[in-house]
Amino acid sequence: MAISLRCAPTLIDETLESLRKAGREGTEGVVLWLAARPLASDTAIQQVFVPEYFARKDVFRIPPSGMTALMSHLRTQKLALAAQVHSHPGRAYHSLADDAWAIVRHEGALSIVVPDFAMHATSHNFLEGSETYCLSSADKWLHVPKREISDYLRITA
C-alpha cells in the first residue's frame, strides 16, 4: 500500500519557523516529520523533530550523535520517520548530496525542499512553493509533479 501523509497547518508553521531560524543564521535548516507506525495511506504527522545537525549555506549533515538521539527518540515514542524537510538558500531541488545524505530511506519516503530559506513560505503556499521528492522502490528520488502532490501529502487539520 502506498504511503500518503497528512500534516496539520500548525505543524507546517512549526516546520517553517525552524527553517527560517536557520536561514536567519545563513544556513540550511532541516526538520523531520514523525508519525505513528506503521506508515500507511493517510498517515497523520504527529511531531516535528529538529535533529542535531550542522549546516552551512548550502549543505546540512546530521552527525552520528544526532542519528543516535533520533533513533532513541523514535523507539521511546514509538514513532517512525515519515519525511524530511530542508531549506535551500535559493531554488528548491534535490541535489546529489541530498540524494546521498537523505535521512529517510524507506520506499515511499518523502523529502521536501523549501526554497529561499523558507522566508516566503506559509502553510497556505507550502505545497505550491516547495518541491517534493519520493523514494522509489528502486531507491531513486523521484520528483513529485504538483498535480500529483495530493496523492502524497495533504495539509489539513
Ligand SMILES: [Zn+2]
Ligand atoms: Zn538540499
